[in-house]
Amino acid sequence: MAATDEYEATIGLEVHVQLKTRTKLYCGCANEFGAPPNTLTCPVCLGLPGSLPVINGEALRLGFRAARAVKCTIPDVVSFDRKNYFYPDLPKGFQISQHFGALGFDGEVEYWSDEGFGVIAVERVHLEEDTAKAVHAEAYVRPGETLLDFNRAGIPLMEVVSRPVIESATQARRYIVALRQTLVEAGVSDCDLEKGAFRIDTNISVKRKDRPTLGEQVEIKNLNSLKAMEAALEYEFERQLEILKGGGEVKRVTLHYDDATGETVPTRIKELRADYRYFGEPDLPPVRVPSSYIDDLGEGIGPGPGARMRELLERYGATVAEAEMLAFTRGYYDFLKAAAAAYGAGPRAVVNWLVGDVTRELKERGEQLSDTPLKPGALAALLRLLDAGDVNVPAAREVLAELMSSGGEPAAILEAKGLAQISDAADIEKLVREAAAANPKAVADIKSGKEKARRALVGYVMKKTAGRANPKVVNELIAKVLAGP
Ligand code: ZN
Numbered sequence: 001m002a003a004t005d006e007y008e009a010t011i012g013l014e015v016h017v018q019l020k021t022r023t024k025l026y027c028g029c030a031n032e033f034g035a036p037p038n039t040l041t042c043p044v045c046l047g048l049p050g051s052l053p054v055i056n057g058e059a060l061r062l063g064f065r066a067a068r069a070v071k072c073t074i075p076d077v078v079s080f081d082r083k084n085y086f087y088p089d090l091p092k093g094f095q096i097s098q099h100f101g102a103l104g105f106d107g108e109v110e111y112w113s114d115e116g117f118g119v120i121a122v123e124r125v126h127l128e129e130d131t132a133k134a135v136h137a138e139a140y141v142r143p144g145e146t147l148l149d150f151n152r153a154g155i156p157l158m159e160v161v162s163r164p165v166i167e168s169a170t171q172a173r174r175y176i177v178a179l180r181q182t183l184v185e186a187g188v189s190d191c192d193l194e195k196g197a198f199r200i201d202t203n204i205s206v207k208r209k210d211r212p213t214l215g216e217q218v219e220i221k222n223l224n225s226l227k228a229m230e231a232a233l234e235y236e237f238e239r240q241l242e243i244l245k246g247g248g249e250v251k252r253v254t255l256h257y258d259d260a261t262g263e264t265v266p267t268r269i270k271e272l273r274a275d276y277r278y279f280g281e282p283d284l285p286p287v288r289v290p291s292s293y294i295d296d297l298g299e300g301i302g303p304g305p306g307a308r309m310r311e312l313l314e315r316y317g318a319t320v321a322e323a324e325m326l327a328f329t330r331g332y333y334d335f336l337k338a339a340a341a342a343y344g345a346g347p348r349a350v351v352n353w354l355v356g357d358v359t360r361e362l363k364e365r366g367e368q369l370s371d372t373p374l375k376p377g378a379l380a381a382l383l384r385l386l387d388a389g390d391v392n393v394p395a396a397r398e399v400l401a402e403l404m405s406s407g408g409e410p411a412a413i414l415e416a417k418g419l420a421q422i423s424d425a426a427d428i429e430k431l432v433r434e435a436a437a438a439n440p441k442a443v444a445d446i447k448s449g450k451e452k453a454r455r456a457l458v459g460y461v462m463k464k465t466a467g468r469a470n471p472k473v474v475n476e477l478i479a480k481v482l483a484g485p
């Protein structure tokens with residue numbers, strides 16, 4: 001989606017994130033995914049009359065930590081409110097959420113792209129209980145029926161609300177990628193979309209650029225992947241654009257995105273937004289937040305993924321795709337820094353080997369970098385051998401594989417495996433002459449300007465040396481031999 005010449009989109013995102021506590025938000029039931037339905041419940045999370053909530057301190061701690069990680073200001077007092085609505089996944093008739101207060105306000109998330117860096121403002125971060133999960137897509141559910149699984153009810157759910165400042169589906173994706181990485185690194189959630197631990201709702205309105213006020217907002221729920229979010233926003237932009245161009249009016253609705261058809265469809269839920277009748281939760285007293293507690297919370301929260309991306313793009317010469325791999329693959333960033341420091345001759349070669357051959361080896365083996373005995377110093381030493389012409393690239397790959405299986409020193413492996421590069425001109429010249437004698441057609445082709453024919457001669461020499469000949473020397477000698485008498 002891009003804005004057209006005349007029209008533009010304004011997008012806001014609300015992200016619900018399950019916090020990884022041991023127990024639920026207002027009771028002691030386990031916070032777990034995948035247990036048999038309705039086995040992790042008690043009167044509190046079932047919403048039975050007379051049961052009373054008790055706030056989970058660890059959920060508060062993780063929520064505050066998240067608020068800190070997205071650079072929010074944290075208030076002195078935190079209070080909870082009742083959001084009243086009736087829906088089967090919430091049988092007590094209200095959700096204990098935060099409305100008048102929140103865990104944090106006015107933060108921001110820095111994102112990155114090929115065009116540079118940007119910032120999306122975060123309006124608030126608040127805490128609420130998750131609801132029961134409606135189940136209809138399982139074998140044990142009869143057609144037309146919906147069952148409820150209360151294992152999810154009461155799991156601590158944090159909501160991160162962006163300001164409506166996002167201009168395109170692409171920018172929305174970049175914000176989500178950066179937000180998700182920030183929260184994972186802060187250790188507050190695994191943010192696993194497939195397990196429903198990270199759920200995206202969005203609102204989008206389209207207006208003519210010359211209109212000062214925002215158009216009517218349309219909400220889209222049920223976005224369970226980044227791809228779905230982008231597709232839904234693209235679809236909805238076009239839909240609203242068509243209506244506006246035709247002189248019509250966009251109505252305020254809540255839509256579901258249907259993954260199968262790629263269309264947005266109105267939800268069956270009545271629009272209840274205007275009538276939640278919020279009031280302070282009488283069963284939970286407000287919590288005073290000492291400033292010393294907040295100071296300690298920040299511990300271990302670094303400058304965030306944006307800062308690391310900046311370093312990789314600007315100081316290490318990585319592309320965005322490379323930098324994301326280096327910044328977010330476990331163990332890569334520290335390894336890169338150590339290897340680049342040990343190598344000293346510019347980080348670009350280290351980047352190439354790490355995102356290239358090292359990654360390919362790891363994929364083939366199904367391993368993490370830390371599972372292998374490869375040391376940053378060893379990779380740096382291998383790169384220096386390459387620079388010195390002591391090893392060629394195919395042989396260096398073999399050495400790397402050995403380093404990743406058994407560790408050791410590159411020079412010693414080179415020696416032991418007989419992989420050292422042959423750069424001796426006399427030895428190579430002899431082989432080039434043999435190659436020329438064996439390939440008269442290739443020689444004639446090269447002389448008539450067909451450079452590709454060189455491959456036959458290079459291939460001959462490489463075969464005779466088991467790939468160990470220095471290709472630069474081989475090429476120089478081919479030129480010399482063909483020019484000669
Ligand atoms: Zn419970």
Ligand code: MN
Nearest residue numbers: 016097128159
């Ligand atoms: Mn919510």
